[in-house]
Amino acid sequence: MHSADVIVVGGGSFGAAVAYGLVRQGVDTVILDGSDDSLRAARGNFGLVWVQSKGMGLQRYADWSRESSHLWTDFADDLQDSAGIHVNYQNGGGLNLLLSEEERENCRRSIDIMRQQAGPDGYDAEIIERDEVQKMVPGLRVGDEVAGASFGPHDGHANPLRLLRALHCGFEHRGGRYFAQNEVVSITHDGSAFVAQTANDRFVAPKIVIACGHGITKLAPMVGLNAPIRPQRGQVLVTERIETTVEMALGSIRQTDEGGFMFGNSEEEVGFNDGTTLPIAGNIAARAVKAFPQLSGVRLVRNWGCIRVLTPDKCAIYDESETMPGAYVATSHSGVTLAAVNAHHVANWVATGDTPPDFDHFSARRFDVPAAA
């Protein structure tokens, strides 16, 4: 048996960021992580720190994403100091390329809605023309079919695997205890503390944060919480390494600091099947070539499918149990974007009970409202 101040269930980019923030505040924390055959969304992540499309219908989430991007520069420096790992955060803004007039029109409508929703807080993304796109991406010739792009000044990207490793190393470096292959099977409360039972061990703490992706649906009800998440597959393609040509994040296209391009944007409703399919991979590659015809000859070296952790409105859920205070749930498919706010504000919320402003907006109770007939 092990005891701690806080148990964090889940060692992906969500759980590890909260846990990292907790040990940074001096809170005695354990991470209970799954195994190599867990779904592990953090290992398939694309690596965007993305703001421009976040928060349709929930302004608090748009603000939250933007706040995280503002914290990201210091957060990356802090990870470099405590873990010695450079996560290669680039914050030069992001372009969402529009490959037809129809996509441009849809994007224009979304921007209008987001701008109206934001009101005086402001919404910063805007549509720019093809020649401006070319100026922002000088290293690659922009395809003739590109009908402009939406530019978000707060967008950026980072290496998601190095982020995960930095969070884990930083966590352990500051005294956190990490337990792999300890998938939690039950959570109970013994009157004084929460007890998390794994296959071979027990962990006891007065507070517990459930941040284990799809594992949440099983564990959250055990502490009076509800998180109606569903799986959605995204496929990613990776190319051979190419001389650096693009520093800016381009939505479904980004070039890593090591030279490989990543392409990917599929949203597939295939349950927990994390396989790959040629038609989807072909569509993803065709879009990349349409955007940048020079990519037509490059070799693909990898293709994977990964399962997103998606809430009904695609915005994050943060909740504390009303019936069992001290139990929290935290989840979203945006583990890289939100890593900075998770390490700062969410960790502080759990450590001190000091709730960030308007945090009830993130409660899963927002989904309990029945749809109008």
Place this chain on the structure above:
Amino acid sequence: MFRRLHDAGGQSVTIDFEGDALQVGAQETVAAALMAAGAGHSRTTPVSGAPRLPFCMMGVCFDCLVEIDGVPNKQACMETVREGMKIRRQDGKRRLDP
């Protein structure tokens, strides 16, 4: 440094590696042929520039990347030599065609 365990016999072909003509067995992979000829490193890495030789010889490690007949980043262990094949070291990252 490397020697063949048994001589496959039969035909040989001539390939060009960085301008040098090499006589190699007609059935060999590019990776095996370059190592048997003592041709030295076959690529430098894109990140640190370290010189590398083929390693896994079965298509997994991507350490044997070379340029073959003008096509960059080919896995030398997955290609059989051909008469007149022109091979160059893969020097770090490839460039895109204009």
